[in-house]
Amino acid sequence: MPRAEPDRPGTTPYRAGTLAPGVTAANSNTRVSAATLQRRIAPPAAADAANNLGLNSERLRRAMVQRLRAQGITDERVLAAMEAVPRHLFVDQALASRAYEDAALPIGHSQTISQPWVVARMIAAVCEDREPTRVMEVGAGCGYQAAVLAQFVRDVHAIERIRGLYDLARGHLRMLRLTTRVRLTFGDGMLGLPNTAPFDAIVVAAAGLAIPQALLSQLAPGGRLIAPEGGSNQRLVLVERTGAASWKRVELEAVRFVPLRAGIQS
Numbered sequence: 001m002p003r004a005e006p007d008r009p010g011t012t013p014y015r016a017g018t019l020a021p022g023v024t025a026a027n028s029n030t031r032v033s034a035a036t037l038q039r040r041i042a043p044p045a046a047a048d049a050a051n052n053l054g055l056n057s058e059r060l061r062r063a064m065v066q067r068l069r070a071q072g073i074t075d076e077r078v079l080a081a082m083e084a085v086p087r088h089l090f091v092d093q094a095l096a097s098r099a100y101e102d103a104a105l106p107i108g109h110s111q112t113i114s115q116p117w118v119v120a121r122m123i124a125a126v127c128e129d130r131e132p133t134r135v136m137e138v139g140a141g142c143g144y145q146a147a148v149l150a151q152f153v154r155d156v157h158a159i160e161r162i163r164g165l166y167d168l169a170r171g172h173l174r175m176l177r178l179t180t181r182v183r184l185t186f187g188d189g190m191l192g193l194p195n196t197a198p199f200d201a202i203v204v205a206a207a208g209l210a211i212p213q214a215l216l217s218q219l220a221p222g223g224r225l226i227a228p229e230g231g232s233n234q235r236l237v238l239v240e241r242t243g244a245a246s247w248k249r250v251e252l253e254a255v256r257f258v259p260l261r262a263g264i265q266s
Helices: 044-053 056-070 076-084 093-098 116-127 144-149 163-175 213-217
Strands: 012-015 105-108 111-113 134-138 155-160 182-186 199-204 219-230 234-243 246-255
Touching: 056 076, 056 116, 076 116, 076 144, 093 105, 105 163, 116 144, 116 199, 116 219, 116 234, 116 246, 134 144, 144 155, 144 163, 144 182, 155 163, 163 182, 213 219
Parallel strands: 134 155, 134 199, 155 182, 199 219
Antiparallel strands: 012 246, 105 111, 219 234, 234 246
């Protein structure tokens, strides 16, 4: 399905403590189902057995990248990263055959791995026309998006609030030998990582009613943040920091993400 080109960031002022009106974009909807299915997740060793796709996994990844091109993703770094990371290793073995479909899949704990188009869209939006070297991901989930970022970003910091998913992501990143590129933290993503900030880009993989001020404050000047925002009606929001207490924002596609929650879940 054709996608509208992303709006240019920075068209609407966004200042600390306020929620400025967004710009409505007539883009095609992209839905990420917030699955509530609780299922047993295979440990990393069993996930490795998901190589039952064999050589087909490379062919399926190439087909996925061709589909992403057709859907409007043009950043070659993002496309190469999506082709390099074996998505089927990040889902339950029973779902491995569906890993390269353009669909969100359950990963346990009422959470999902976002559909490939959403992952590519969000990363491409914050990286457009720039080369970020330090990126924070809020909501690491199973570790897939962090693994994609690590293919071309030198320093990736990912936060996960659910202990079971944190352990799952850590196992996946170890399996792919990405632990030197991705620093994974078990903690409250709404607080970010103030001791590590500022970040050139921030990617938030869960939807809050408003983007937490703590995350906006951890953007470097000129840095970009992308996050879903809203309750039952959500849209991707792209924010660029323009000063010490000023940001610009633009609204993009309609999406559906799991809720952004405070605290940790052991």
